[in-house]
Amino acid sequence: MQRSTRQRIAIAGAFASTHRPLSPQEVLEVAGKAIPALGIATVYRHLRDMTESGELQAVHLPGLNPMYELATHEHHHHFQCSSCQRVFDIHECPGELSGLAPRGFSVHSHALTLYGECSDCRSLARKAKAKAAEAPPKPRKG
Known part of the structure; x- marks a missing residue:
């Protein structure tokens, strides 16, 4: 110890x-x-x-x-945010995946990672989009 x-x-x-x-x-x-x-x-x-x-x-x-x-x-999978790169646990498993293996292969274990945007990054993106929509248009040069 x-x-x-x-x-x-x-x-x-x-x-x-x-x-x-x-x-x-x-x-x-x-x-x-x-x-x-x-x-x-x-x-x-x-x-x-x-x-x-x-x-x-x-x-x-x-x-x-x-x-x-x-x-x-316990056995679980992961989600990785494509924006901030943080990784989160997914506490559910789709179950037996051995049927997806090529013929003749023996599956001993599996790992699954989902990719997307976490709620924090989605919220920041929505706020940025709303702020951009509120901003007055920039004057054109020329």
Whole structure:
């Protein structure tokens, strides 16, 4: 069992407060609010230790460096926002997908990632669109 240090508690708190997979940089940003002197090397060291001890698990998505989430999660899938790149949990599974495998293949597990825009980014886009519609037209040069 690892020692409970202020840094480790702040890092665990980052996952508990966000309820989603986090990149090391996101962990630094969230945990750094509690411990401003927290450094990225300390975050990486604790992520490694917490993964090895089974507290965290790595989340591997195509084109991204590993992210991390609490290991208490049951089988689930992920949603990645194409605008802000944040990753969120999807707590439902479409079920047995082995019928999609090519003939003769044996499926051992599956992972599914949905891509789109999160509610925060959609809201920002709507606000920006509304603000642009309210703005008077710019005068033409020439």
